[in-house]
Amino acid sequence: MTVFADLVSDPSLLPVLETSAEAHRECQKLIDLLDPSDAARDDPSAAEQRRAAISRQQKTVYALLAKLRGLNRDAILRVRETKQATAEARQEIDRLHLQLQNLYYEQRHLMSEIAACESYDHQYRNLPLIPVEEFLELHPHLRDADEHELMIARINHEHAEREKLEQARQELLKRKQALIAENKKRKDDLASLDQDLEKFIDAAKPIQKIFEKEY
Template sequence: MAAAAPLVTDPSLQSVLAAADLARTQSLAILDLLDAHHAADSDPDPTSQQLALSVQQRKLETHLAQLRGLNRRAVLGVRSTKQETGEARQEIDALHLQLQNLYYEQRHLRGEITGCEEYDHIYTNLPLTSTEEFLVAHPEHADSDEHDLTIARIQDEHAARQQLEEQRQVLQKRKEALLKETNAKKEDLGKLDAEMEKWIAGESNVRKIFDAKEKKARDAEERANS
């Protein structure tokens, strides 16, 4: 049957246990010596027995002194170990917090990436020239990748729209000039119409005067002939 593994494996603690075991053994030896002394009716040599007891006590004191020193050293070691453990725990907690922050940042960045990938970019709704037609007109982009090719198509569409906007502005200015000219002509025609109406009204009055004079002359002629 295999021996059970020791509960204490630290060398410093094992030395404390070993010193304690020696002190215990020495204490038991002193007790046995005292029991033997009390069991005897008479001691033929009490001095030698007292000397033997004194020797055993000095050995016990040596073991106890060694045990106290080892115990003090073990206590200091435990304190040092606790301090190191606390510092290591703080470091682990800080690392754990950093790991959580990195996890949250990673999740946030993944959400941003997903949002960018699913975003309905406006260029997808632009009536861009097809890739085939664009490459026919711009063969210098034949070796461009999809990203650079899309940018080139957008820039081409932008340039075309700028040109159309310039043409629209030129036509708008021409339209405004024509409207201005047309309005001026309408105003001139309105003035001419007014003058014509005045002239027509004046001619009608003159004709009435002439008609009256002719009638008066005819009437005078008719009276003279009668």
């Protein structure tokens, strides 16, 4: 039992080894009682005592064997439970490993996307923005902003300035259209005045001829 106890590390199996060793000892006692060499020397009274001792020893052995079978059955059930728990744990590990692999591939994909975005020659880099120092003089509260926030603020500033310029351009365009319309109206008025004047001159020609005849 000592040899097997050194090999077995599960505490639940130690009672099995102890019962097995005890059953082995009791079986050996029973074998000694059943030795025919001793039976030949027994007298009738001793033989009766011997048979009673054999019966008692058999009961002890049977009880130990029944106990050993029960312990063996329990050990088998525990082994099955352990195998089931091990299989479930292995499935969970496989699931977690697959999930970890998926996260690893997703991480690589995101890192690739980030690298592509960082290396992308975006149009905002070519915008004619005002210099940083000049912008910070207009907006001193942004001096502690990071590069990303500062760039967004500069772009928003440029957008606002361009909207102002566009509004001014639209106003100038409206004024231009109004001046063109006014000039056209004046030109039409002058043309109409010229026509009226020519008509007046044509109408005055007979009177002019009369004056020329009299003088």
